[in-house]
Amino acid sequence: MSTRTTTPSGIDRSTRLRLYRLMVELRDFEQRAYELFLENLVRGTSHLALGQEAIAAAFGVAMREDDYTFCTYRGHGHTLARGASMAGAMAELLGRANGMMHGKGGSMHLTDVTHGAMGSYAIVGAHLPIAAGAAWSAQVRRSGQVSVCFFGDGTTNIGTFHEALNLAVVWRLPIVFVCENNQYMEYTPIRSVTAVEHPAADRASAYGLEPILVDGNDADVMYDTAVKAIGQARTGKGPSLVEALTYRHGGHSRADPARYRPEAEVREWLGRDPVQRYRERLLAAGIDEGALAPIDSEAQAKVDQATEEARQGPPAALEEIEAQVWADGGSTWRN
Amino acid sequence: MSTRTTTPSGIDRSTRLRLYRLMVELRDFEQRAYELFLENLVRGTSHLALGQEAIAAAFGVAMREDDYTFCTYRGHGHTLARGASMAGAMAELLGRANGMMHGKGGSMHLTDVTHGAMGSYAIVGAHLPIAAGAAWSAQVRRSGQVSVCFFGDGTTNIGTFHEALNLAVVWRLPIVFVCENNQYMEYTPIRSVTAVEHPAADRASAYGLEPILVDGNDADVMYDTAVKAIGQARTGKGPSLVEALTYRHGGHSRADPARYRPEAEVREWLGRDPVQRYRERLLAAGIDEGALAPIDSEAQAKVDQATEEARQGPPAALEEIEAQVWADGGSTWRN
C-alpha cells in the first residue's frame, strides 16, 4: 500500500486559499491555547493537534453546512473548522461563563451543534457508534447529511471501532470514518500494540471496504479524499474508512514533553509541517505572498480578538452546576 | 475462498474411532437432554449443539490433557469432549446437588476445571479475552498449554472479538479461536447483519492472520485443522482464527421451534449430519459395523447411566446460596 502525495484533481484557487486560511487559524488558535496554558489560565487538561491541521481543515472545507462532525478530546481544530466561535472555544478552555458550554465541558468536550459540531468525546472509541447513529438518522430522514467521525490510531484497537464499522456497512450509512494516525497513543507507539501495520487501512477489508491510506499532512490530498468520501456517502454509496498519516508536534496532553519519541523522527515530521508545506506549495503554484500575508495576519487578529473576549468573560456561573441535566433545564430528581 | 472437505493427512484408525465415539456421545447426551426437557425436568434454559458435534469432538481429541477450553452457553459438547463427567453435566441441567457446579451455574455455565474445561460463558463475546488471558498465563509460565476458544458467528460482530484477536496476535499467544458458523444468531441470519460473507475468515487479515475456512461437519477436516492450529500455538507461532461452517439441527434454545429457517436449507444441512456422515465414511474406509455398533451402544449406556445418576441426585442444597462468593468459601461482606 502506498500513500498518495500529489493532488490529481486541480483544486481551484479559492478553495486552496480557504484551506490555507483554515489551517493557519487552527495553528494559531492552538499555539495561543498553549501560551495561555503556560500562563496558567487553562485550568483543565488540553490536547493539541498542532501538526495535524490539514485533516480537520480539509474536511471542514469539504463538508456541507449541515453535515455532522464527531471528534475526540483532541478536537479544537475539528470544531473550529465547522465555523464554531473561536472566542467560545477559547473561553471554554479558560472555564469562563462565555465558554461554548458555559464551562461545563472544558477543552475535551467542545460542541457547537448550530455548526454541526456534534461533540468532542473523551472516552476512546465511544463516538464511532454515535456518529453512525447520526448517519442513520440522516439516512432515514433523507436529509442528505453526511456524518464525519475523526479518531486516532489507538482507537482502532477498541471494540467500538469494530462494532461501528460493521453496523455502518451493513446499514450502508452516510458516514466517513477518519483515522488520524499520528503514530502514538498517549505515550506508547501504535505499532507496539497493533496486529497490523496500518491500523485502519489494513482492516478496511474486514468490513468489505477499500483501504484508503493517505498523507494527512498534505492539505490537497486530504481535500480530494474528503470530497470523494463525502460524495460517496451523500449519494447513498455507503461508508468509507480513511487512514491519514500524520504526527503531533507536541506531547499527548498539555503537560507531556513527549520525550519518548526519537529525535530524528520528530525532526523528520516537523519537516513535513502541513501548514508550512502548503504555504510553500501555494507560492510555487503562483499564488503570491500578497495573497497569503493578509491571511496570516487576519488569523492572528482573529485569535487575538477571541483571546481577548475569552479573557473578559467572568468565571463560569454557579447556577450551571444544577442546570441542564434534563431537557427542562434543571436537575431535579425528586418532588 | 473454498472450504476443504477431504482429509489429506491420513488420520489413523484409532483416532478416527475416538472421534466417532466422542461425536456419538455428544449427540446422545444432547438428545437425552432434550427428552428430559420435554419431561419438564430441565428447569432452566438450554442450548443444544445437535449437528455441530464434529467441531467439539475434533478439538477434544486433538487437545493435550492440560490445554484449556473456553466455550459458550452452547457448551455441553465442548465440556464433555474434555472428559468432564456426563453425570455431573446432566445433574447440573436438572439443578441437582450432584451437578457439576452444585446447581449454581446451570446449563449455560458448565465448567470442569480439573479437565481443562474453563467455563461456558453466557454473554456473547466475553470469553474471547478471557481465553486470551489463559493463553498469556500459559505463555509466561512456559507450560506449553494451549487455549482453545469456541464461539458463534454472531459473536464476530461484538467488540470483544476485535479486542481479543488484536491482543492475541500482538502478544503472539498460544490460542486457537474457533468460530462455529452455524449461520444464525438467535433467530436472525448472520448474513443479514454482517459486513462480510465469512464473518471470521474474512476478518483474519485485519489481525495479520491467514483465513481458515473449513467444513465444520467433517470430523476429519476438523481434526486436521485442530492439530495444525494447536501445533502452531504450542510451538510459539501464535494464534489462529478458524471458521468452521456448520448448522444446528434444532432451535436456538430449548423452546425455539426454529421456523425462521427455510425448509430446504434445513433439509440440506440435515443431509450433512456430521455423525451419520462420519459413520458412513468409516464404513466406506473398511472399518466394519462390528467396530461401530459397540461404540453406539456404549454411548447409549453411558448416557443412560449418567441420566440415572443425575435423576438420583437431591435438589441443590440451600447452603449453596451463600457459598463460594469468596475464596474462603463464604459470602460475608461485613463483620
Place this chain on the structure above:
Amino acid sequence: MAQLTFREAVAAGIAQEMERDPLVYFIGEDVAAAGGVFKATVGLLERFGPERVRDTPISEQAIVGAAMGAAMTGLRPIVEIMFSDFLATCWDMVANQVAKTRYMTGGQVSLPLVIRTANGGGTRFGAQHSQSLENWAMAVPGLKVLAPSTPADAKGLLAAAIRDPDPVLFFEQKSLYGTAGEVPDGEHLEPLGTAVIRRPGRDCTIVALAAMVPKALTAADRLSGLDIDAGVVDVRSLVPLDTRTILGEVRKTGRLFTVEENPRLCGWGAEIASIAADECFDDLDGPIVRITTPHVPLPAADVLEDAAMPSVDRIVNTVKGAMR
C-alpha cells in the same frame, strides 16, 4: 378496557407512540422478524415496516451508540437490550455518553431515547441473565429510570418514556411478562415521577418495585390476618422519584420496609431508606428494614433461585418480626 399480558402491553405502548410520531424508530437484536425473544414486540415489524423496526448485529455498544447519535439529530429511538445484564457490555454508552452529553454541552443536545430491557430473576437463567439492575441506572445522574409492575403501567409508562425528552431506562421484569391485567384502550400515558399507593396501610409501609409489588401485596394480605395493617407503595419511577408519596405514607405509619429484588448493597432501597432516615426521622417508630436478595450472584437451580429472592414468606416474616 382490554385484558392484556404485560408483554402485549409493552408492544401496545410502542405501537401507540410509533403510530403517533413518525420519528420513533425501534432497533435491537431479534426484535423485528422474531418479535423479540420475550415476544414483547410481536407485530411491530409487520405494522411499521423494516425501516422503522430493525434487527441489529450483536453489538450492544453500536446499538445504544447509534440510538444516541440518532436522538441527537432528530429521531426518537427505542432500543432493546435483550437482558438487562447486557447493559454491562454497553455501560460506557449508557452511563458516560447518553447520561452526560446534554449536561456537558450546556444543554445543546436533547436525547429523547428509551432503552428497554428485560430485567430480573425467577426464570432459572443463572447469574448472567437474571440481575435486577435498576439501581445501576439510578446511580448515574442524567438517566430516568422506570420499572412498571402491571400491564397498564407497562403501556402507559413506556409510552410516556418514549414521549419524554430525556433518556429513559425502562426495566421490564421477566417474571411479569406473562401476567395479565386491564389496560385502558386508546391512548394511555402514565406520568413519570409518580409512585402509586397500591394499598393504604395504618401500621407500616412496604415500598416495592416491579415484580416485588405483587409479592408485597400478597404479603400485606397475609399480614392483615396477623393484625398488621401494612400499606404497599409501588415506586415504579426511581428517577424522578416521588418522595412526596413515599414519605407521606412513611410519616403516617412510622414504619418503613423496602422490598428489592437486587442484591443487598447500594440498591434503591438503601436510597429510600436513607432519605427517610434523614427527612422523616422524627416520625419513625422503629428501624427501617430492607428485604433484598442476599449479596450474591443469583444461582441457577430453581430451588436456589427461589430461596435467594425475596418471597412472600420472607416479607411476611420480616415485617412480623420487626413489628413485634
Place this chain on the structure above:
Amino acid sequence: MAQLTFREAVAAGIAQEMERDPLVYFIGEDVAAAGGVFKATVGLLERFGPERVRDTPISEQAIVGAAMGAAMTGLRPIVEIMFSDFLATCWDMVANQVAKTRYMTGGQVSLPLVIRTANGGGTRFGAQHSQSLENWAMAVPGLKVLAPSTPADAKGLLAAAIRDPDPVLFFEQKSLYGTAGEVPDGEHLEPLGTAVIRRPGRDCTIVALAAMVPKALTAADRLSGLDIDAGVVDVRSLVPLDTRTILGEVRKTGRLFTVEENPRLCGWGAEIASIAADECFDDLDGPIVRITTPHVPLPAADVLEDAAMPSVDRIVNTVKGAMR
C-alpha cells in the same frame, strides 16, 4: 518510616508484591515505559522487566478479560484502568465475568486479581474523567472494594489486595496522588475489611472515604472550635465493610454523617446510613445526614467543580446545622 507521596506508595506496594511473588504480573495502558499517566508505576518496568510489566493496546475489555483468564490459571495479575470512568467500557468483564465466575462454578476457580484505577474529581477533567465510582463496584456481589486515604494505606492495602485470593477493585483518588505521608519501610500490609477511627468524637460521627477523609478531618477541627466534638471514621474498605467499627462509633455518638464524593443516589453513604437506620435505630439521636456531590455529572470549570464536590465548608455547615 519514609516520607512518600501517595503515587510513590502505590508503586511501592506493587513492587513489594512483585518482588515477593513471581506470579504477580502487571499490565495496562502506558503503565510500563511511561510509568503510568499519573506516574504511579514509575520504575516497575526497569525493575521487573518487560515480561512482567507490559503496555497494552487501548482495549479495556481485553485488558480485564486477559487478567481474568490469567488469574484463573495461576497468575496474580494487576491491571490498571487509567481512569475509573473507563470501567464502564469493560463493565461486563468486571461485573458479569470477574465477579460471578467463582460462584457460578461452585468455587472451581479462584480469581486473585487487582484492578487499580484513578478515581474522582478535583482535577478539572470534566464529567467523563472525574467520577467517583466505588459505589458501582460495591453494588456488585463478588468484588472487594478498597479506597485508601493515605500513602501508608495506599501501599499497605494495595499489597494486601494483591495477596488476597479474591478480585479487588482498588480506587486511587486522583486528588490524593500528590499528597505525602509516612509509610512504613519494609513489608507493609493493611488488612481488608477494617475501618480506621482517624479521630474519636463524642458528639457525632463523620464517616468518610478517600479524599473526603482529610476534608472531614479539617472540618472536625473547625467544628471543635464550635463546641462540636466530631469523630471521623475512614471507611477505606467498602467490601468487606467494617460495620463493627462504624456502628460502634455511631452508637457512641448517636449521630451519623456520611461524606461522599460520588453523586447523590445509591452511593455507599446510603448503604451505611441504611444499615445504621436498621441496626442502631434506638441509639440514634437525630436524622442521618449524607453529604454528597449533587446528582449531576461533574462539570469541568474549576469554580464549578469545586462548588459541586463536598467541601470543608459544606461539611462544617451541614453538621453544624443538623446538630443544632
